[in-house]
Amino acid sequence: MLSKESSVVVAATAGIVAAHAEQITACFYPDMLAAHPELLSVFNLGNQATGEQRKALAASVVAYAVHLIDPEAPSFTPILERIAHKHVSLGIRPEQYTIVGHHLLKAVGTVLGAAVTPEIARAWDEVYWLFAVQLIAEEARLYTRAGVDPSRPWESYRVVERIDEAVDVVSLVLSPAAGTEVPHHQPGQYVSVAVDLPNGTRQPRQYTVSTAARPNTLQITVRRVRGVDGAPDGQVSNFLTSAVAVGDVLQLSRPAGDVTLAESTKPLMLISAGVGITPITAVLEDVAARTPQRTVVLAHADRSAEHHPLRRATAASLAKLAETTRYTWYQEPGSVTGTDQEHFRPGLMDLSDLPIPLDTEVFMCGPLPFMRGVRRTLIERGVDPADIAYEIFGPDLWNTEPAPSVPA
Numbered sequence: 001m002l003s004k005e006s007s008v009v010v011a012a013t014a015g016i017v018a019a020h021a022e023q024i025t026a027c028f029y030p031d032m033l034a035a036h037p038e039l040l041s042v043f044n045l046g047n048q049a050t051g052e053q054r055k056a057l058a059a060s061v062v063a064y065a066v067h068l069i070d071p072e073a074p075s076f077t078p079i080l081e082r083i084a085h086k087h088v089s090l091g092i093r094p095e096q097y098t099i100v101g102h103h104l105l106k107a108v109g110t111v112l113g114a115a116v117t118p119e120i121a122r123a124w125d126e127v128y129w130l131f132a133v134q135l136i137a138e139e140a141r142l143y144t145r146a147g148v149d150p151s152r153p154w155e156s157y158r159v160v161e162r163i164d165e166a167v168d169v170v171s172l173v174l175s176p177a178a179g180t181e182v183p184h185h186q187p188g189q190y191v192s193v194a195v196d197l198p199n200g201t202r203q204p205r206q207y208t209v210s211t212a213a214r215p216n217t218l219q220i221t222v223r224r225v226r227g228v229d230g231a232p233d234g235q236v237s238n239f240l241t242s243a244v245a246v247g248d249v250l251q252l253s254r255p256a257g258d259v260t261l262a263e264s265t266k267p268l269m270l271i272s273a274g275v276g277i278t279p280i281t282a283v284l285e286d287v288a289a290r291t292p293q294r295t296v297v298l299a300h301a302d303r304s305a306e307h308h309p310l311r312r313a314t315a316a317s318l319a320k321l322a323e324t325t326r327y328t329w330y331q332e333p334g335s336v337t338g339t340d341q342e343h344f345r346p347g348l349m350d351l352s353d354l355p356i357p358l359d360t361e362v363f364m365c366g367p368l369p370f371m372r373g374v375r376r377t378l379i380e381r382g383v384d385p386a387d388i389a390y391e392i393f394g395p396d397l398w399n400t401e402p403a404p405s406v407p408a
């Protein structure tokens, strides 16, 4: 709990810190990475270039401070869980919190200048360490549960198969190089994959396990990210989809991630766009194997049939379910043939006239603007917001931007 003195100071300064939070984190990262170049291979440099990670860090610290001083604030547990799982997938260690804390509070001083009195600095230092201690404790619990030594988070996996899934999308089937069993994952979880890039840098990224749990192999499905408007092509996705061959060895973390399928018998709606279909495919395979009596509605949006990954895998799972409906939207519908025409709709996903069973639980994954629009429609259609689970393929910026005014 925040001390009484610090609560007063934080309440009085939260507004100004929030208003400058992105400036503070924008100053923090270059300063810390210059002082600790060893962290360049821990942080996602793509997110550094786009500024997404600094927005996520800023938003989380402000949300944490608000939750400390406002008893009416929404539960902080989901944010804490998401960060802890991400940290654990990257082998973040308690001693690194001292480095982050030092540079974060230094950045507060740099940006806010003389306004930061020793009293204010002390109060925000207390906020930081309360947050840090909670994260360290949760991360210790997750490491212990997975049997992982955080100083050695990476395990070698050999690529045993490469599957061309769709335009620009490749699945890599991986097997532990040591011949050990694959650690169990919950459908919806991801692994971090660390690759040594041709330019000499090492970079980690997260990839969802795109099947239900299997004892000997683990599959990831990667979409090649192409640079638009002069931005460079995505580093790791291009490496994985074009340079990695059967027989190569990759470094993987244990599966992590807090967005998983809850045990339930209620109707389930699985919604995805593009490569957001990876957790959906894993969840669907798991439901088909363990609770095939569940009513499942599958809704997917993509550019075209040729861009639609994991179609065979999802069709195979759907065939095992007692009651299912499938809807597919393609922006370029020219290529739809045969059975795909069933429940096919042209254009962007629109759920406004779809039958949605009572008490439906939703699991969705896709770009943020897409998910914001879908969520709004679902709530308008009577779905309980608490029943909508979502995964984001990047730092969580869900609460940092306004909802778009047009439906996705």
Ligand SMILES: Cc1cc2nc3c(=O)[nH]c(=O)nc-3n(C[C@H](O)[C@H](O)[C@H](O)COP(=O)(O)OP(=O)(O)OC[C@H]3O[C@@H](n4cnc5c(N)ncnc54)[C@H](O)[C@@H]3O)c2cc1C
Binding pocket: 044, 045, 046, 047, 049, 050, 190, 205, 206, 207, 208, 209, 221, 222, 223, 224, 225, 226, 227, 228, 231, 232, 233, 234, 235, 236, 237, 238, 257, 275, 278, 279, 391, 392, 393, 394, 395
């Ligand atoms: C929990 C989770 C699960 C995920 N699951 C999957 C999955 O199953 N399948 C999948 O394909 N992906 C998945 N992702 C996304 C994946 O982790 C990577 O983010 C994605 O592959 C892009 O990484 P990259 O290295 O190729 O791109 P990066 O090099 O990181 O680039 C990312 C973007 O930043 C832009 N950029 C980079 N540098 C600059 C610059 N200087 N200026 C302007 N723009 C720039 C690039 O053009 C690109 O659009 C997941 C992410 C998360 C967080």
Ligand code: HEM
Binding pocket: 039, 042, 043, 044, 047, 048, 053, 056, 057, 060, 061, 082, 083, 086, 087, 090, 092, 093, 096, 097, 098, 100, 128, 131, 132, 135, 394, 395, 396, 397
């Ligand atoms: C109280 C301290 C910390 C807070 C509040 C914090 C917060 C966050 C947040 C909000 C994210 C994004 C999660 C997501 O939505 O995906 C994140 C990711 C991350 N954090 Fe932390 N963090 C802290 C400490 C640390 C420490 C000590 C390290 C180690 C150097 C670290 C390294 C990382 C890395 C590497 C990522 C992934 C970055 C990316 O993918 O761009 N963090 N953290």
